[in-house]
Amino acid sequence: MNAVITTRELRKEFTVRVKTGRFSRARRTVTAVDGVDLTIEAGEMVGYIGPNGAGKSTTLKMLTGILNPTSGHVRVCGLEPVPQRLRLTRNLGVVFGQRSALWWDLPLRESFRLLRHVFDVPRADHAARLAQCRDLLDLDGFLDTPVRQLSLGQRMRGELTAALLHGPRVLFLDEPTIGLDVVSKQAVRGFLSDLGAAGDTTLVLTTHDLADIERLCPRLIVIDHGHVVHDGSVERLHHRYGSHRQVVIDLEADWDPGHAPEGVTAKVDPDDARRVRFHLTPGGPSAGELVARLALRAPLRDMSIVEPDIEDVVARLYQAAPADSAG
Numbered sequence: 001m002n003a004v005i006t007t008r009e010l011r012k013e014f015t016v017r018v019k020t021g022r023f024s025r026a027r028r029t030v031t032a033v034d035g036v037d038l039t040i041e042a043g044e045m046v047g048y049i050g051p052n053g054a055g056k057s058t059t060l061k062m063l064t065g066i067l068n069p070t071s072g073h074v075r076v077c078g079l080e081p082v083p084q085r086l087r088l089t090r091n092l093g094v095v096f097g098q099r100s101a102l103w104w105d106l107p108l109r110e111s112f113r114l115l116r117h118v119f120d121v122p123r124a125d126h127a128a129r130l131a132q133c134r135d136l137l138d139l140d141g142f143l144d145t146p147v148r149q150l151s152l153g154q155r156m157r158g159e160l161t162a163a164l165l166h167g168p169r170v171l172f173l174d175e176p177t178i179g180l181d182v183v184s185k186q187a188v189r190g191f192l193s194d195l196g197a198a199g200d201t202t203l204v205l206t207t208h209d210l211a212d213i214e215r216l217c218p219r220l221i222v223i224d225h226g227h228v229v230h231d232g233s234v235e236r237l238h239h240r241y242g243s244h245r246q247v248v249i250d251l252e253a254d255w256d257p258g259h260a261p262e263g264v265t266a267k268v269d270p271d272d273a274r275r276v277r278f279h280l281t282p283g284g285p286s287a288g289e290l291v292a293r294l295a296l297r298a299p300l301r302d303m304s305i306v307e308p309d310i311e312d313v314v315a316r317l318y319q320a321a322p323a324d325s326a327g
């Protein structure tokens, strides 16, 4: 095991002044991150999600050395982020969808050239990484355009390139697809998926777009009120909340309840007596077994499999008590 990110009992409190009367104010403590334990191995692709105000950005800021923790332990690439921020920066790529790491008035190409000097990257390494990004992110049509004239999708492709030119070990992405059209979203997701598959870069992705997570992250960490409430795969989350795949069968004749195989419950479509749905549960028959058994009892016309909806299960998780344990 080769952990690149570890936190133990990581906490961040902010002191805020709140109005208590017409002329009076009091100090109040907001606990943004409340005892977070994380271990992320080299090459993992991790989604870090949670509702608004859950503590995601505060965690990312502590991991990248922007904020000092109030207490707890944090190491990224073996370094303590705040005191060793300069060294850490060479190991990190950061893409914050709302902010830019590029020079606004310069053409993209010039920003990339300057970044080579900022990070002191050997010319050949820089050229090889840039060539790869130009190819995979299709940058050539706008390399000579000043950054302020780029569309959001073009700029995001530029930001990703800028974050990767120094060959970071860890890439932090905060809302990388926010506001992008479907084509740009696909381009960015495809690029990140290839990057993750290559296995050299650890990706930590924060997003409200759950399709990003489904497409990219085998591991999902959910934070709420500063606590980790889930750490595991998307499948495990579905399992925990009882959301299962469904097999939808269209029959040649109306459904006869006597045809239901054992161990599964059939739900007839209220608008079509020839359509039945079966929820696949762990320990029950697989989709193949179910269809094979049904075919012996009733003539089938068509079938499809409906995957559980991630939006649905995450909404249920967000509504659950924050003290719910990570599972």
Ligand SMILES: Nc1ncnc2c1ncn2[C@@H]1O[C@H](COP(=O)(O)OP(=O)(O)OP(=O)(O)O)[C@@H](O)[C@H]1O
Pocket (backbone or CB within 6 Å): 014, 015, 016, 030, 031, 032, 050, 051, 052, 053, 054, 055, 056, 057, 058, 059
């Ligand atoms: N500088 C700050 N001063 C005071 N409170 C803060 C500060 N930064 C964050 N907070 C508070 O800490 C909590 C967590 O905020 P954070 O920005 O980490 O949430 P988030 O999960 O990133 O939310 P979002 O999805 O809305 O971006 C919130 O209650 C927020 O108001």
